[in-house]
Amino acid sequence: MMRTIHPLYVLVFMFVLLMTLIWQNNKIEGSIAYIQQERAEARSMAKRIVELKKVMKSPQKNQLNNFLKGSVFGGSDLSYRVKNGRYIINSKRMNSRQLESILNRILNMSVKVAQLKIDRQDDRYVSFYMEIVL
Numbered sequence: 001m002m003r004t005i006h007p008l009y010v011l012v013f014m015f016v017l018l019m020t021l022i023w024q025n026n027k028i029e030g031s032i033a034y035i036q037q038e039r040a041e042a043r044s045m046a047k048r049i050v051e052l053k054k055v056m057k058s059p060q061k062n063q064l065n066n067f068l069k070g071s072v073f074g075g076s077d078l079s080y081r082v083k084n085g086r087y088i089i090n091s092k093r094m095n096s097r098q099l100e101s102i103l104n105r106i107l108n109m110s111v112k113v114a115q116l117k118i119d120r121q122d123d124r125y126v127s128f129y130m131e132i133v134l
Contacts, residue, residue: 061134067105086114087132093125106132 037116068080080089121127128130
């Protein structure tokens with residue numbers, strides 16, 4: 001005598017299988033949507049970083065060169081040079097107005113100050129050394 005499977009059992013099994021597949025599909029679609037959203041955010045952030053690098057690199061050098069060549073530093077023996085992508089700014093004798101001007105301008109730029117030394121010479125003058133990485 002041969003036993004047969006009731007068709008209702010097969011139907012219930014197929015329904016459970018279908019619901020499991022739909023649930024898995026929705027779960028995967030949600031994961032894909034999340035990954036695509038993260039990718040779009042990362043792509044927009046990368047574009048913004050590239051744009052900021054372009055904005056910060058080229059004008060900073062020109063702006064810094066023009067500022068250091070300015071007449072504000074007359075009589076301060078200010079010298080600067082570029083070495084390995086670093087600006088090295090040096091002055092043996094600088095008054096407080098000139099020091100305030102250079103510090104305000106440079107520290108408000110988006111540059112990395114690698115080293116800063118200020119030594120007081122007397123009541124009116126200081127010596128100044130700064131390394132800037134652009």
